[in-house]
Amino acid sequence: MEAPKPVLGQVHDYPGCLIVVEGTDGSGKSTQLQLLQNWLELEGFGTCFTEWNSSRLVSQVIKKGKKSGRLTPTTFCLLHATDFADRQEGIIRPALQAGMVVLADRYMYTALARDVARGADRDWVRNTYTFALIPDAAFYFRVDVETSLLRISATRAPKFYEAGMDLGLADDVYQSYRIFQSRVIEEYDSMVDELGLRVIDGTRPIHDQQSEFRAQVRDVVAARFGPEVISEMRA
Amino acid sequence: MEAPKPVLGQVHDYPGCLIVVEGTDGSGKSTQLQLLQNWLELEGFGTCFTEWNSSRLVSQVIKKGKKSGRLTPTTFCLLHATDFADRQEGIIRPALQAGMVVLADRYMYTALARDVARGADRDWVRNTYTFALIPDAAFYFRVDVETSLLRISATRAPKFYEAGMDLGLADDVYQSYRIFQSRVIEEYDSMVDELGLRVIDGTRPIHDQQSEFRAQVRDVVAARFGPEVISEMRA
Numbered sequence: 001m002e003a004p005k006p007v008l009g010q011v012h013d014y015p016g017c018l019i020v021v022e023g024t025d026g027s028g029k030s031t032q033l034q035l036l037q038n039w040l041e042l043e044g045f046g047t048c049f050t051e052w053n054s055s056r057l058v059s060q061v062i063k064k065g066k067k068s069g070r071l072t073p074t075t076f077c078l079l080h081a082t083d084f085a086d087r088q089e090g091i092i093r094p095a096l097q098a099g100m101v102v103l104a105d106r107y108m109y110t111a112l113a114r115d116v117a118r119g120a121d122r123d124w125v126r127n128t129y130t131f132a133l134i135p136d137a138a139f140y141f142r143v144d145v146e147t148s149l150l151r152i153s154a155t156r157a158p159k160f161y162e163a164g165m166d167l168g169l170a171d172d173v174y175q176s177y178r179i180f181q182s183r184v185i186e187e188y189d190s191m192v193d194e195l196g197l198r199v200i201d202g203t204r205p206i207h208d209q210q211s212e213f214r215a216q217v218r219d220v221v222a223a224r225f226g227p228e229v230i231s232e233m234r235a
Numbered sequence: 236m237e238a239p240k241p242v243l244g245q246v247h248d249y250p251g252c253l254i255v256v257e258g259t260d261g262s263g264k265s266t267q268l269q270l271l272q273n274w275l276e277l278e279g280f281g282t283c284f285t286e287w288n289s290s291r292l293v294s295q296v297i298k299k300g301k302k303s304g305r306l307t308p309t310t311f312c313l314l315h316a317t318d319f320a321d322r323q324e325g326i327i328r329p330a331l332q333a334g335m336v337v338l339a340d341r342y343m344y345t346a347l348a349r350d351v352a353r354g355a356d357r358d359w360v361r362n363t364y365t366f367a368l369i370p371d372a373a374f375y376f377r378v379d380v381e382t383s384l385l386r387i388s389a390t391r392a393p394k395f396y397e398a399g400m401d402l403g404l405a406d407d408v409y410q411s412y413r414i415f416q417s418r419v420i421e422e423y424d425s426m427v428d429e430l431g432l433r434v435i436d437g438t439r440p441i442h443d444q445q446s447e448f449r450a451q452v453r454d455v456v457a458a459r460f461g462p463e464v465i466s467e468m469r470a
Contacts, residue, residue, distance in 0.1 A: 057305060058314070061296050070292060074320040074366050079293070082313040089307045127362040131309050 008126055008195060009108070009134040016096035017224040018133060019217060020107035022188065023141035024181050025162060026151030027202045028209065030105050032141060035210050036217060037103055043233050045221070048095035052106030055086040066161050076161070077115040081128050084108060088133060096133070101221065108132045109140070109191060117183035118167065137220040139213065140192065141202035145182045149174065243361055243430060244343070244369040251331035252459040253368060254452060255342035257423065258376035259416050260397060261386030262437045263444065265340050267376060270445050271452060272338055278468050280456070283330035287341030290321040301396050311396075312350040316363050319343065323368060331368070336456065343367045344375070344426060352418035353402065372455040374448065375427065376437035380417045384409065 012018065019036075021029040033049075040047050053059050062079050065071045071079070084107075095102045108129040115125045143151075152158060153174075160166065163173045164180025191197055198216060200209055222230045247253065254271075256264040268284075275282050288294050297314050300306045306314070319342075330337045343364040350360045378386075387393060388409075395401065398408045399415025426432055433451060435444055457465045 057300055058296055061293055065292055072324045075317050078313055078317040078320055082310050085309040085313055124365055130359055
């Protein structure tokens with residue numbers, strides 16, 4: 001039987017397994033991924049972590065571009081796509097070929113949500129990412145915008161682009177954050193069914209979320225590495 | 236009457252005029268554009284020159300990436316698209332809004348030819364450039380691959396990416412250049428009718444080409460600025 005046509009991206013057939021987390025800032029996804037990585041390593045898996053906007057090739061340019069306020073929605077999108085493509089070829093693909101569990105903190109869905117919220121054309125952004133490998137599982141840690149804002153405000157003010165201040169939505173950075181990130185959440189929500197995001201309620205206690213996350217990852221890993229790996233795994 | 240649907244890009248309605256030149260290295264396009272600029276300035280037009288891969292935002296990254304051999308066809312394409320988008324918003328669009336004649340040495344057609352010759356998916360590359368402004372006229376200075384190679388070899392060896400050495404087509408840089416640039420020429424040729432490139436035979440004497448170039452540009456400029464500007468122009 002032929003594999004179903006991918007909705008967006010390239011189906012991979014490497015021995016490794018690709019797991020990604022998505023969500024707004026303050027959704028707790030990075031904490032959850034860190035806990036998951038510790039657990040997978042204890043379970044004997046080789047893991048490889050990769051983060052949004054961290055490629056050697058362009059991440060510095062993105063940071064500088066953001067600082068200078070020089071980025072438009074189009075260059076913002078293209079630079080992040082370049083960062084993604086560079087990490088896919090330099091990190092993600094080789095690690096999958098080597099049979100590792102690759103853990104990505106943000107993936108193409110971040111671009112699909114943010115860039116569209118920023119006003120880029122949805123079809124254009126999606127087409128830009130057709131080169132992306134489809135992950136084995138994508139988890140969306142969902143929180144409402146007030147929870148997100150409350151959590152990040154505990155340690156710092158919202159950043160310029162994070163708050164969508166480049167769009168002139170509001171003079172106040174907190175108000176702009178609310179408007180912009182509400183759009184981002186709306187985009188994430190609209191992807192859930194179509195692109196198969198697995199929703200985890202990010203407002204629940206950390207431990208409860210982690211239990212649910214591990215239970216699902218166990219099945220995903222088993223599907224890729226074979227069911228025999230599960231019996232050896234602790235809860 | 237509604238404007239015809241653009242084949243690729245965004246129709247502009249600015250007071251300025253956008254003229255681009257295309258062709259392989261050694262096609263003579265840059266020389267021709269320089270001569271055209273001198274002439275337009277003498278005719279009293281405000282001109283603005285912009286060159287491929289020259290944005291402040293990413294051109295240095297592209298140069299470094301090329302040097303390190305780190306670029307894949309995907310990152311190569313995305314970086315050049317970023318460079319293009321940055322120059323479009325920072326230089327080309329403002330100059331057109333200001334009513335200038337914008338002269339671009341290479342435009343999106345360079346990407347469509349090179350990136351596809353490099354193995355990127357044609358539809359994907361084309362979609363990437365749907366944000367580009369459609370020029371008032373795009374001139375393709377056509378030369379055969381041997382002429383191109385002979386001209387650049389007069390002063391230097393073909394460069395790594397220019398020769399497509401990243402594709403492993405041949406061990407010898409000259410041979411690789413022949414194979415790769417033949418593909419580029421093929422792509423250019425295939426765009427002539429579909430995207431409306433105006434072909435100028437780049438093997439003719441410089442003066443003859445320039446006469447033909449000016450005659451066509453005169454009409455293009457008249458179409459944008461009104462026929463009265465022509466009567467004042469010298470041949």
